[in-house]
Amino acid sequence: MMFLKEWIDSHPNIWEFIKFNILSNVATIVNFIVMWIATSAFTGFGWHLIPFKFFIFNYADNIEQNLGTAGFLSFLLATALAQTVNFFVQKQFVFKSNAAFKDAIPKYIILAVVLVIVSAALPAYSQKFFRDIGVSANLVPTLANALNIIVQVVISYPAMKFIVMPEKK
Template identity: 65%
Template sequence: MKGIKNWISEHPNIWEFILFNVLSNVATVVNFAVMWICTGFVFSSLNRTPFRFLIFNYTNVESDLGLCGFASFLMATACAQTVNFFVQKNFVFRSNAAFAQAVPKYICLAVVLVIVSAALPAYSQTLLVNTGIPQGVVPTLANIVNILVQVVLSYPTMKFWIMPKQ
């Protein structure tokens, strides 16, 4: 245990990144749970309804689940981001940044993440289906792609802009 504590104190930035990724799994669990509930039940009646608006292209209902896919990914990302804010602020960055100043910045990040996460699956799901991946696992794999993109965008933004140590 002492060796781990020494390593953490010698490598605080690496430890913070590890902790960020490990504790992001709380939001990841929320994301998957909401996505599965929404695609399987809440919005399932919309899986044959094409949807297109600006960059959101869910018109290939065979591969992207149409409006069901869009609404499910949107809902999953929004719920996960809400959970993630509190986990990251309190446990990873242990930020003392003022809540009133951090929340609007995080909302900006969350909007970017929601836009990316709602737009990307239509394209990634089509790509995955076209590579021969079975339709049953395509939404899950598309969600994994979404989560990886979110980590790449989120960590530096939270660390240096939203939740810096004061």
């Protein structure tokens, strides 16, 4: 145990990134659960048959693969709820930020909006890609969601560390 403490003390930035990723799993779990429940609910309403296309969001082409409006809404809802959970987890446990809530939350909202836009747009394309390479239809939404999460980490860690929740001074 002493070795681990020494390693953490001598590699604080690596340890912070590890904590960020481990604790992001709280948001990841929320993301997957909401995506599965929402997809089931929205397809139950028949919304998977309704094409959705707006701006960069293309859930109209390949509707049988991306689930139309049901696909768009389930990815949007899953990402929005996961990002809400992630804000509090990261602020408290990873960055231990003393950034004033009134200063941090507007920056985080902008970050979350960027992440939601990316995460709501990407699955229409990634799901088509996964289907085209022969992935089972049942697995396609889960792989698309996993890709979304990777993209979110690549964007959110540096933004949260240096802009939203900078180190205590």
